[in-house]
Amino acid sequence: MPQQTRSDIRNVAIVAHVDHGKTTLVDKMLWQTGAFSERQTVETTGERVMDSGDLEREKGITILAKNTAISYDGPSADGTPVTINIIDTPGHADFGGEVERGLSMVDGVVLLVDASEGPLPQTRFVLRKALAARMPVILCINKVDRPDSRIEEVEEETYELFMDLLDDAQGHADQLDFPVVYASAKAGVASTDRPGDGQLPEGNDLEPLFRTILQTIPAPTYDEGAPLQAHVTNLDSSNFLGRLALLRVHQGEIAKGQQVTWCKADGSQQKVKITELLMTRGLEREPADQAGPGDIIAVAGIPEITIGETLADPDNPIPLPLITVDEPAISMTIGTNTSPLAGKVRGAKVTARLVKDRLDRELIGNVSLRVLPTDRPDAWEVQGRGELALAILVEQMRREGYELTVGKPQVVTREIDGKVHEPVEALTIDTPEEYLGAITQILAARKGRMEQMTNHGTGWIRMEFKVPSRGLIGFRTEFLTETRGTGIAHHVFDGYEPWFGPITTRLTGSLVADRTGAVTAYAMVNLQERGTLFVEPATEVYEGMIVGENSRADDMDVNITKEKKLTNVRASSADNFEKVIPPRKLSLEQSLEFCREDECVEVTPEDVRIRKVILDQTERARALARSRR
Template identity: 65%
Template structure:
């Protein structure tokens, strides 16, 4: 198998509001993705209105961070996939994890790993992804760093992590200040230790040079200019803009289609590209009815990829006796007009 040493694909796993989007913001700034006086706002990866309002992540999305050569390494592009921190958006989680080769597990230095962390981490371990633990907000006055690291290792063991997955690096960060360190006795000054750890511990994408083109559609987007976009990770081979590929549908039928546009990600922007190769996270246009889980393959040798398995939707209920002080009492303000009148009093 050949290796793309100039590329890394990594996901960020965290509970709601543990600082993952803030950390990605810092990574973008320190990689030089933005000009010094450019106004990009806070939480640049939260593109959905609800995400920006509440500071949470619902949709899996990625950004590309271009790193110069670090400690003699060649220039590398790190695709960072920001995953939802909610079990409610499980489908988005599974799709995101099919696009990456490793994961950053971000935990709050005070709160530690919480239930939603457990859900996404279980999916990552099942996918055999190597994990890097990032303990964030170590500047909190109520931080309990050593205990949180111990709790995180206990969680990994509880979820059935193998020996290789448990033998992982631990970084300590203050995302809002853009600092990271591997040693608590040496305060961080920038995010270089984080970048170096990603390069050292997240495997570069591998591929078979003799294998025909294959890409799995992991998500959909739309453009007012080119219509529906299929978001994919290329498993093998290369693809060019305007190329005819085989569209392998869920029902087993195969149709040849022409890719009218091909995009790669540069920082937060989707930019046109002429060609993309193994491991690249791409967006393609020209297939109006494509859906998630279908395969784009070589037109002369179409080989469908396995469909993504997503947990079925579930509903949890807890039934109990009403112990409220208002139990058994009914109100008499039953219309919007009466409620408004009462609130105005």
């Protein structure tokens, strides 16, 4: 069958390290191609329109890969409009499954690199995936107008990264011949001519980037007369249409009302009808009658369809290979809330059946997640790419009204040649020079080994470490404290190595409530000399709940509900307010980092509390004695 080309379509993914400007660039591409109506402005639509989720906007990161489509009819489009389908992918390594799905939809990538920071761990991760898929790459050096930009050096560093990864990813030497575009996504300007450091590129718009995409990214090809093959790469839902399957059409045509064969993940096949077919225009999905090779579409009418499956020709069904993602590296136990305060929040979802149903629903759209049974019927082991990905899942469930008990994050080990191996992370740190000693000391205690150190000559240094994944649990808080909030740390999964041995991640103990009651200011004043408290006056506590961090290494049971004894003698200081130091409020991520092996986190729609796994003080002491024998 002769090969045909659809010159009116380009499918491209924007990939980069976290916070290098992907979503901002996609925003500007949408604005400059007229994807918004005249009435819409940045004020009405908001910046980073692609980050539509509440958590994405709050944290300033992309969590889910999303697609949009722009119609470009500029000078390089030969007079006919070209539809550019753009996939905006997450930059954080914990959401790598989203990146892998995004790459399965496209024919090339735009690799964004910060003109100051240069290539970072996630840049290596996404580039390795693109090179392994033999995709052409456009290098876009973004934020060239930063005062500390070093454009030429960053270009050289990226070229060295390509050289380093080509053999590793089994790419092709042709991929080294990549075009370079210099841009300021925030200003909406791009150029193929290198500007001076800290200067804006010449030009008024992103026209050079559009032109480079059309020249570099190949148009989709297909075999004329080939049977239908469409790959499910993502899932969405609609209040009116139910579950939507997002597909890339590889061969053939698909139409609304058509009967197709649904090739399932278990190998079975079933004939289904396409009740609705939608295509993306800007940020909206619009009804369409049919779609052809290269189109990215959404279809309705198949309630149980999942990611990686294929819609094929009913007379000649040929399934496409399933999407494979890297194995999980971190796990945590998620179960029902078992604390004395469980069920106090009105309308909260507290039963094991509701929790299990929610975890099963998450599996449908999250290919990098695993849910395994434990020896308890009301708790499950949830495995994911990283601590942040699992914390995001728990936070989403909390906002949906679930009450949970969440265990301390653990690493997922595997046995290789009869020895236990654990996941290792490549950690990159940028920090002022004066914190060099403190950081190396912290990481030495966490079994990290330094691979490289670079001094940029600006008072800042870059250090690269290999650290076991469990050594990074709880690292971020300690790192930010030591560097006074100035340090920047990024890490990405780097493989498995033999077990590193015991790691002490927290040198302090916990202050544990020894009875149930309400916290008093009087008790807090007496206890705040012992450490840092997490609760405020009038907070309800129970036996076994952690109310603070002890300044010493061991745990201490304390009475934080103690009241001042009243007498008929008026003291001279009776009218003075108690001098209570404001408590340290821990977020969900910080609470998970704080946990030790015998501790867990209670999560409710209103509160996040840290507690001991064994609440009773006497039983806890017996368990500790047994473990030391």
